[in-house]
Amino acid sequence: MRHAMSYKISHSLITPEAYFSHEKASLNTRHEYIDGYVVAMAGGTIQHGKMITNIARLLGNHLVGKPCDVFSSDVKLRVESAFVKSFRYPDVMVSCEQNRTFEDMCESATVLVEVLSQSTELTDRVYKSAEYGHVLSATQGEYLVVDPDHPVIEKRMWNEGRFEVVATYGPGEVVKLESLKLDLSMDELYL
Numbered sequence: 001m002r003h004a005m006s007y008k009i010s011h012s013l014i015t016p017e018a019y020f021s022h023e024k025a026s027l028n029t030r031h032e033y034i035d036g037y038v039v040a041m042a043g044g045t046i047q048h049g050k051m052i053t054n055i056a057r058l059l060g061n062h063l064v065g066k067p068c069d070v071f072s073s074d075v076k077l078r079v080e081s082a083f084v085k086s087f088r089y090p091d092v093m094v095s096c097e098q099n100r101t102f103e104d105m106c107e108s109a110t111v112l113v114e115v116l117s118q119s120t121e122l123t124d125r126v127y128k129s130a131e132y133g134h135v136l137s138a139t140q141g142e143y144l145v146v147d148p149d150h151p152v153i154e155k156r157m158w159n160e161g162r163f164e165v166v167a168t169y170g171p172g173e174v175v176k177l178e179s180l181k182l183d184l185s186m187d188e189l190y191l
Helices: 016-025 046-063 121-137
Strands: 006-008 030-034 037-041 069-071 076-080 085-088 092-095 111-115 142-147 152-159 162-169 174-177 182-185
Touching: 016 030, 016 085, 046 069, 046 092, 046 111, 046 142, 046 182, 076 121, 085 121, 111 121, 121 142, 121 152, 121 162, 152 174, 162 174
Parallel strands: 111 142
Antiparallel strands: 006 037, 030 037, 030 085, 069 092, 076 085, 092 111, 142 152, 152 162, 174 182
């Protein structure tokens, strides 16, 4: 079984400007930028893709006519804090950002979703969680960590001064996204 994976391609630090130039010239592979290092992103499994599509579809249907947009894997998120400067491609992102500065990047988000794979689980659960916590603390947004092979979703939020798992959902349950006033059926997500 092939899993989505990432691997480091730059062995020396580069500037964000060099990264943007490289990314525009790259036709077939997306790359993330983490504190000067560039990481290539590879494809995933059919189940991984189905989960991204199901989540993006349900979020998009809910947001029709509302001032928020849903993006899946092709729009970057800028993360900048005292600890890290990165440009990530979340599997699914809801941004309610008005007057965007960039055509290919958001600077704020309300909901972020990562669908796990064997090779990216540590990054999604630890590193991206820390980075996304910084972004979502400003919007009181939510981060969903989704297991594509088993019906389990963790919801992480800013809670009492820190970013933590606030709920874990399983079969037959409903994922509550307070930031969007939306309930998502686990059974519908895992069709």
